[in-house]
Amino acid sequence: MKSNRIFFDLDLNWINNINVNLSAVERRTSTLVKRRSVKKEYQASWLLKAITLIDLTTLSGDDTFGKVDRLCKKALSPIANNILSKLEINEDEVRVGAVCVYHHLVCQAKNQLNGQLPIAAVSTGFPAGLSSFSTRKKEVVDSIKSGANEIDIVINRGFVIQNNWKKLYEEVKSFKLAANKTKIKAILGVGDLETMRNVAKASLVCMMAGADFIKTSTGKESINANLNNSLVMLRMIREFHEFSGKKIGFKPAGGISTAKSVLEFLILVMEELGEDWLNPNLLRIGASSLLIDIERQLYHHAFGRYATHDKLAIA
């Protein structure tokens, strides 16, 4: 069963009957990462794969065009050439999934990337999502006009906390309508939602309302992507797929900074959703410093020793 449908009716009965047991979720994640292990050349291949899934991100108050230039350069050649040639991989095969920036930097990224990589813009009053509705909606349209290929929207966490699923649904739906064919990633702000039950319910509502991806967090909350909230979201994606035939993407973001941890996320997706989801159309990892740690591991794989940090280019 495959579906091209964008919107699904808000099913309150389904949402209200969601059950998540935190202790059991924790047991699953803590044992899962010890049930699977990738070593040697398999590990290298998984790490290369991980690079292609990264939304290389800069989302700071002090971001400038210069910072975006550097980010884009690193995004286009994420791994040092000497490593790639040792691994016998062509340079143009390994690129990150996209770059992710604030609205007013989209045009600069577009200049730099020249259509070689998608640009994701965080939007709708990122990170709190509490500016006026019309402003937020307009931001979506403006970013697309500026050249954004994907829009990372933030949801109003207050709606979740108040269980106002109808409002949440309508808002996300209107953002999707504004974005039209451009993919939107709905950022749940899991740290603000606190309970796994809230995370699960918000995931479902966003998917019904037409989100193409669900994303854990802005990176600005105290709790960002971890295996527990990711597991809960992945299970909802699976459930939604079984119901609708539609494959929704997943984007964990914030705090994934080591090669070891990104492998755990990939294993989690592999086990819960399967290899179909392990491609940039359905899986992205929002990160900035992660890339350099992966590069170090690949350096080790290529040369049998760990590199000094100075040998690897920063973004």
Add this chain to the structure above:
Amino acid sequence: MNKIIKNFKNIKYGPAPEDDTEVINWIKKISSSNKNYINGKWNTSKGSKKIKVINPSTNKKLFDLTISTKKDVDLAVNSARKAQKKWSSISSFQRSKYLYAIARLIQKHSRFLAVLESIDNGKPIRETRDIDIPLVARHFYYHAGWAEKLDKNLKPIGVVGQIIPWNFPLLMLAWKIAPAIACGNTVVLKPAEYTSLTALYFAELCIKANIPNGVINIITGDGSTGELITSHPEIQKIAFTGSTEIGKKIVQSTSTTNKKLTMELGGKSPFIVFEDADLDSAVEGVVDAIWFNQGQVCCAGSRLLIQESIEKKFIKKLKQRMEKLRIGNPLDKSIDIGAIVAPVQLQKINSLVKKGIKDGAKLWQPSWSCPTEGLFYPPSLFTNVTPASFIAQVEIFGPVLTSLTFRKPSEAVAIANNTPYGLAASIWSENINLALDIAPKIKAGVIWINSTNLFDASCGFGGFKESGFGREGGSEGIRAYTKNKLPEKKINNKVNKKTKYNLPIIDRTPKLYIGGKQKRPDGGYSFGLNSTNGTFICDIAQSNRKDVRDCVEIAAKTFLKQLNNFNRSQLLFYLAENLQIRKNTFIELIVALSGSTLSNANKEFDASCERLFYYASMADKFEGNIHNPPMRGLTLAVKEPLGVITSLLNDDLPLLNLITVLGSIFSTGNTNIIVPGEKTSLIATELYQVLDTSDIPGGYINILTAKQNDLTATLSLHENIDGIWYFGHEQSQKSIVKKNSISNLKRFWCPDEKNIDWFSNNDQFLNEFLYQSTQIKNIWIPYGE
């Protein structure tokens, strides 16, 4: 060019084997000198018989195991016996240091042990590394603590014979040895013949830890060696983990002795999923319940009970999950399911599954196939199963799950309890009211709420019903390795034969007391009762099998009604009040029937009233514990009544022993069937009116009079009786009680002490009755939102 790296866009799992070089070298080294660890040294076995031990994942020989003989066992027991006195007399701090040293050594060699266990048993390295070995270390740490803080009044039992199974070889060794030696016992342990390697390596660690000679003895062998241990006269206690079949044999074969027993036996544990559960998590629970250790787990959740409304959905999720399981080389770090321990076990699984299919159950297995080399069996799911299905009743001890449905919570309980076993149960619901309501209703020793197969040294583990008795772990496990000696009186009271008994003017007609009513005996026979001076007093009703049948039926039904503890407390207080009013009657009877002096009879009567007060007070004070395993959550160790307990009394201090037994059993919420001593039956029958006046509802206390020993066999065989206490003095009767108890593995208590000092007001003595009438259920409650 590396194809795997080149093809990085389609990532796959690759082999991730754990290195086994060091372990294989060690096995090669010991294969030439296969010895027992006796008296702190390696000792060459006198046995010539050897059996081939294999690596189950390759089905190739690992080494030859010697079957130890009687001489070896004698030597081991002898060394344990010699070591025991000193070991129990050194300071608790000293003992604690030895246990600590073992715990440390386990941790230092944890990976070696994990690899060795995996090779020998076939279980995945993931499990040995992350579960078995850490729990082994935890067990020694925990009991190092117990050795240090043990109550000075608790005395060790002596030499303990321990026989352990092949499914958790080193973990079961730890469960057995740690508490035993912490309490000052010495041990002779026999690992299972398929899996002795980690025990032998453990012996090397004992040598490194300088464990005093003889405290721990490890001898290899098969069932024949096990029998030599269970029948050894110098062994005071047997701790056994294994099948119910063998467990029953051990109970039977030790029935003529006073050996203490702990039995951890089989199970067919229910895994109950309610419609309001977190279904995805429950699916993972099933994986941990039945595909942990290839399902070769005594507490495996092998009976999946799904609420009808979610059956389809759940089975679909489960099948999807099963497709993702990975089976293969146990030393590979990405393997979920390893190999079955031995060819004979694989054959057994095969034949039981075939029988299940023939029986009409529907088998489903994942689409992938098992490795052909080695002893592998795929994860299997039976649907179209009912409680009557063969496959739903028999313990398969393999990766085979049977799935049944239920409609309502009450039906879930009924199906869950519809098995002779009672080891564990798993309950999945997000409704705290439901989960905590079901937990006490399931007859099993361990209940996991929204979790499964959780273990910790701080929590007791052990079964109800035919899953065995005794607990391992926690404070309750310490009880199993310390003496519960009853106080004995120094001299026997002289029987006064010159007492005068005045016959009442109207003849007495003592009947049986069943369900709160006085009933004529079914057989219509009576036996005569004389006073100690030989004067005929009256005829007493002689109960027969049918009276027993009626009585058990009512007692069992009454048990289900469950008075609350405050009710029970009030009733016992009131019983004491009403007994007091009839003081003269009972004094007169005590004097006439037991030959007691008037002043002793007075003492006995007063003590009886006091005793009722004691058990009235304890009805709401003999409480459970809360264990704190290292997790976010808690474990409730709840003391639950056994059910129907029958007591065969003697004529010694007839009122006091009757009141002690009746009061304690009632206090903990059981129903009583009491057979008073023949010569003093009239005292028990005289109590009917007091019970009635005290408003004790019918069925809680039932009294059957009979000639001495007449009902022993009938009662001990009856499968609806949950406990039997024998206070008579005849060894042959004790043996009958123990031997017959295996019909349903009812709990038996036949104290060794000949002259129990019933007057004792020692708490330990009085509480022993409460312990004997209860069993501990550990309810694990992880929480968090």
